[in-house]
Amino acid sequence: MMDRIAALGRLGFNVVATVGRAGYFLGGALAGVPKPAVGFPLLVRQLYSVGVLSLAIVVVSGLFIGMVLGLQGYTILSDYGSEAAVGQMIALTLVRELGPVVTALLFAGRAGSALTAEIGLMKATEQLSSMEMMGVDPLRRVIAPRLWAGFIAMPILAVIFSVVGIWGGMLVSVDWLGVFEGAFWGNMQSSVSFVDDVLNGVVKTVVFGFVCTWIAVFQGYDCVPTSAGISSATTKTVVYSSLAVLGLDFVLTAVMFGDF
């Protein structure tokens, strides 16, 4: 019995210590802005591996999710004879919810796990400690470009996701199911507000990008430097990022679109 209570206490200590290390780590990575001449090429390379390489999965998922929304929306709305509202439904769902959330989940799986594994392996092969020996701060050289690349890439990926999804929805509902195109766009434009819907969605993606990248690089940096440690850190990245995204999404939605 006492052992159980002690284990719970130890767990509490560990959680608090990890959160503290993560905060300290984030501060160190963000405070150390490298010189533009050094930092910019590093950032571009990370943007490429985090953003451009995630583009394919984001575009394909966006297309299919938009097409499914079009199909489902049409089936439900045609019962009420208001299938012209399908454009409005697709656009609002994608811009407010599915764009940010699904992109963040894909981003955590595609880019976050790769970041964790890469940094974890750097730690296991003692590249990070060699850098420190050479007087190069690994937080600045390795972590900061990856963090910034995640912040920048995630909103871009999410807006591309929404646009491709809306296009996929139009493909199904207008070209295939025969919804009148003018009504499709007209309903959409009269109900989607740029500031309230699109920009709030972008704010969500910025928050998600921040959280996902932070979790990913911290798990890599903080992992146990063995092959088992790296694998468990990668798993943790995906699990924690997904949970954080879904939980934060509820909070953000309540703040942005809730009436209170």
Added chain:
Amino acid sequence: MAQRTTEIITGLFMIAGLAAVLVLALQVSGLSPKSAGDTYTLYANFNDVGGIAPRGKVAMAGVKVGSVRSVTLDKETFQARVELAIDADVDNIPADSSAVIRTSGILGDQYIDISIGGDMESLSPGDSFYSTQSAMNLERLITNFASGK
């Protein structure tokens, strides 16, 4: 991969992101560069505004001419006072026009329709509509019908 190729592809990626934001702004949310034009204010008092809310549509003959800015309660008359922002180029609404709350379609949104009067003078900024017609309340209609009034 060569640094230059990486840079070019990343640049294209960022351009794609900007293009996507533009599509969301212009095509999806219908934000047009000229839409932030001048407006002037008119008021209308209703006994029942139904589902009219800020940003709602104000139309004349089905064409959008403005939007609802706010809905407040007039504490003296206990009526709803609706502030309307009308496009500045629609400056010749006859003074005896009335504001009517209508519904687009059966399940659609409610909007304010301006029925044109025949007066030679037109409403000037800050004026109120002389006559208004409140939202049709289905429940009240049914109750009246059922009680034989």
